[in-house]
Amino acid sequence: MITIDLKENSVLPGGMRQTEVCFECSVCALHCIVQHVAGFDSKNTFVYDLFRSDDPAVHRALWACSSCHKCVEVCPQDVDPLSVIVHLREKGFNEGRAPAYVYDLVKLVLETGYAFPITKKTQKDREELGLSAPDSSAVGEIRCIASRTGFLEKLK
Amino acid sequence: MSFPMERNNDRHTAQHRYLLFPGCLASIRFPRLVYLARRLFPELGIEVTETESFSCCPDPVRLRGADRFTSLAIAARNLAVAGETGLPVITLCPSCTLTLAEAGRELKSDHGLLRKVNDVLAGCGRELSGIPPVSHFLKVLYESPGPAGLRDMVRRPLKGIALSYHSGCHENSPPDILRFDNPFNPRKNEELLDAIGARVVDYKEKSACCGSPLSLDGRMDDSLSAVALKVEDMRRCGAEALVVGCASCFQQFEIGQVMARRKGLLDAPLPVFHFIEVLALAMGYGSEAIDVSAHKVKGAGTAARLLRGEVS
Numbered sequence: 383m384i385t386i387d388l389k390e391n392s393v394l395p396g397g398m399r400q401t402e403v404c405f406e407c408s409v410c411a412l413h414c415i416v417q418h419v420a421g422f423d424s425k426n427t428f429v430y431d432l433f434r435s436d437d438p439a440v441h442r443a444l445w446a447c448s449s450c451h452k453c454v455e456v457c458p459q460d461v462d463p464l465s466v467i468v469h470l471r472e473k474g475f476n477e478g479r480a481p482a483y484v485y486d487l488v489k490l491v492l493e494t495g496y497a498f499p500i501t502k503k504t505q506k507d508r509e510e511l512g513l514s515a516p517d518s519s520a521v522g523e524i525r526c527i528a529s530r531t532g533f534l535e536k537l538k
Numbered sequence: 539m540s541f542p543m544e545r546n547n548d549r550h551t552a553q554h555r556y557l558l559f560p561g562c563l564a565s566i567r568f569p570r571l572v573y574l575a576r577r578l579f580p581e582l583g584i585e586v587t588e589t590e591s592f593s594c595c596p597d598p599v600r601l602r603g604a605d606r607f608t609s610l611a612i613a614a615r616n617l618a619v620a621g622e623t624g625l626p627v628i629t630l631c632p633s634c635t636l637t638l639a640e641a642g643r644e645l646k647s648d649h650g651l652l653r654k655v656n657d658v659l660a661g662c663g664r665e666l667s668g669i670p671p672v673s674h675f676l677k678v679l680y681e682s683p684g685p686a687g688l689r690d691m692v693r694r695p696l697k698g699i700a701l702s703y704h705s706g707c708h709e710n711s712p713p714d715i716l717r718f719d720n721p722f723n724p725r726k727n728e729e730l731l732d733a734i735g736a737r738v739v740d741y742k743e744k745s746a747c748c749g750s751p752l753s754l755d756g757r758m759d760d761s762l763s764a765v766a767l768k769v770e771d772m773r774r775c776g777a778e779a780l781v782v783g784c785a786s787c788f789q790q791f792e793i794g795q796v797m798a799r800r801k802g803l804l805d806a807p808l809p810v811f812h813f814i815e816v817l818a819l820a821m822g823y824g825s826e827a828i829d830v831s832a833h834k835v836k837g838a839g840t841a842a843r844l845l846r847g848e849v850s
């Protein structure tokens with residue numbers, strides 16, 4: 383059996399030793415959208431490429447995964463690639479090495495309460511349908527939450 | 539705000555009350571879905587109440603990736619807002635459903651974590667006590683009125699138009715949290731399409747994703763190849779249009795097909811409908827069921843007529 387040493391094991395919760403039992407069967411790639419990214423195929427799947435990476439927290443496709451969970455459900459070895467991905471994203475983010483659009487999106491949510499920008503078209507479309515303007519009354523509370531968890535501080 | 543009950547069939551008199559969680563994308567880019575949900579759901583036995591206090595669920599890829607605990611606490615706040623009404627939550631978006639249902643399950647099973655989250659919420663004027671169930675509207679519809687009940691309720695069945703259903707990433711996975719259908723071969727939403735009079739077209743790439751995470755990650759060409767793969771398969775199998783239950787998949791198929799065509803990656807795009815739109819059409823709504831500006835792919839024949847609000 384091939385064993386894979388994920389370089390970041392020491393910092394993954396519980397060691398994430400399960401990545402070492404991945405035997406590169408490529409089953410997790412069957413339903414994985416990241417396989418559409420140029421350069422991945424059945425011999426070099428996104429998941430092995432990630433597990434073999436020297437610096438997986440900035441792997442080129444780390445943020446392209448939809449968190450669809452299908453790899454978790456099909457893996458015969460119970461590797462749970464998604465929990466590894468989620469952990470690595472957080473690590474990269476904390477180190478300031480996540481893609482710039484991720485920081486922008488996080489800021490947008492904390493500033494407006496929404497993950498998409500409110501445009502003139504939004505306002506016009508809603509008005510025509512008799513819907514009130516998008517409500518931002520949750521912003522104060524979610525900023526309070528982000529401040530209490532230390533997240534706002536990290537974003538500075 | 540609550541909405542008056544409208545009934546059109548005595549056999550289904552039970553009204554179920556829910557709190558509507560519309561989600562960012564429908565609220566901001568496709569508000570007609572919210573407008574239709576408010577009007578349609580009560581006609582189907584689902585009375586909806588709304589609150590102005592929700593925030594983004596938050597986004598299960600980027601926000602969750604950035605900081606799991608903050609993301610959980612923001613989801614917990616949304617659950618607390620819902621919990622205060624004592625109502626179960628109905629969503630328009632599978633990803634919001636997953637974020638909230640997963641947070642609910644995590645907090646129910648880990649009291650230490652719930653305490654930690656409540657410590658944070660307490661400083662912001664909230665407390666999570668009761669954790670409400672959260673379901674996507676198609677699951678709610680499947681459970682009641684269900685396919686048979688829905689068949690009795692539709693006023694203007696779709697007359698056999700050939701439709702394929704695209705199941706979004708977070709509609710059925712993980713199954714132990716969402717408790718709906720088999721993620722690898724989902725059938726239930728097709729039963730609902732059949733109930734409103736469509737002819738459901740099966741196809742091979744059913745479990746494939748629409749590719750939206752790739753466009754969000756700036757990988758346009760890779761994302762378009764995912765769109766083309768799926769649409770071509772549906773067309774080959776005989777679909778005249780495709781239906782989605784997720785606003786993000788809707789946006790991806792609309793914009794993605796236009797772009798794939800421009801780049802020569804797709805010959806013949808298929809019109810895309812959100813499930814709420816075809817449901818509204820079958821319930822007798824005309825052109826008001828369709829946001830024309832959101833539909834870039836016009837198609838031909840029956841599908842094109844449906845886009846104009848005509849069922850023929």
Ligand code: SF4
Pocket residue numbers: 403404405406407408409410411429456457458459460461462463
């Ligand atoms: S399915 Fe599991 S064992 Fe197989 S390649 Fe993927 S992670 Fe490794």
Ligand code: SF4
Pocket residue numbers: 410413414415416446447448449450451452453454463464
């Ligand atoms: S969760 Fe991510 S890695 Fe796993 S199959 Fe889905 S897209 Fe691929």
